[in-house]
Amino acid sequence: MIHSTININNNNGNNDNNNNNNNNEIEEINTLDSLSNALKSHITFQILKDTFNEYSKLIKYGNFVSLKHITTGKYLTTDDKKYLTGSRGQIVFSTDALPEANAIWKINYPFGSQPKANNEIVSYGDTISLQNKLGKMLWAYPNYKSPTSGHVEVSCYSMNQYNNWMIEPNISNISTKKNSNEEKRYLKSEDKIVIWCIELVEH
Structure with a gap:
């Protein structure tokens, strides 16, 4: 089992500390599926995915x-x-x-x-x-x-x-x-x- 954490910024308009800081929730990742879903929601993952998809279309000698x-x-x-x-x-x-x-x-x-x-x-x-x-x-x-x-x-x-x-x-x-x-x-x-x-x- 995988035990890790990921920080998620939660912008809900409430400011208990009156310093414009957002509250952070800690979500436990204990399966490969939850890790995959967390990564897929991250913009960096999407950029890497798009880059890979574009690269996979390139024609190479020997293809x-x-x-x-x-x-x-x-x-x-x-x-x-x-x-x-x-x-x-x-x-x-x-x-x-x-x-x-x-x-x-x-x-x-x-x-x-x-x-x-x-x-x-x-x-x-x-x-x-x-x-x-x-x-x-x-x-x-x-x-x-x-x-x-x-x-x-x-x-x-x-x-x-x-x-x-x-x-x-x-x-x-x-x-x-x-x-x-x-x-x-x-x-x-x-x-x-x-x-x-x-x-x-x-x-």
Whole structure:
């Protein structure tokens, strides 16, 4: 059993000492639940909770995310089918469902960069590479057109070059961290990147 005390200021308008001092009541805390409730009522706890919740939304290298098309609400995914033209690589498309592996992408450091430890926060302006849970890398081929949309062909390959992507913001309320004279903007879950909304799936 936990035995502790917490001071609670009681402002009831009465002043027995005529010196504007508030009376203090001592409440005994003898269970974990009462301790938790006392902490939750304290503003410092709420600030720490809000800070933690905000930090937990930050996207880090090594995290798995989904990419949701803002207009249609569909997720970027792939399967075993291949293009019959262009690169003849594995097709990439959007779907209403969120498959476990095909539509979940790992954020990696860009091809050609020095290997670093995961858990570094991704910032706007960073260059990244995307790899789904099946190990396929996301590619784009400017010289080829998608046979369905007519836009640049996007496909998946096992190779790991020419597959870097730039993180560019499309909203104003993105996460920021000011350090001396420079401002760094961090990528967060549910941020919108051009036409895609990034959603954190798992750390």
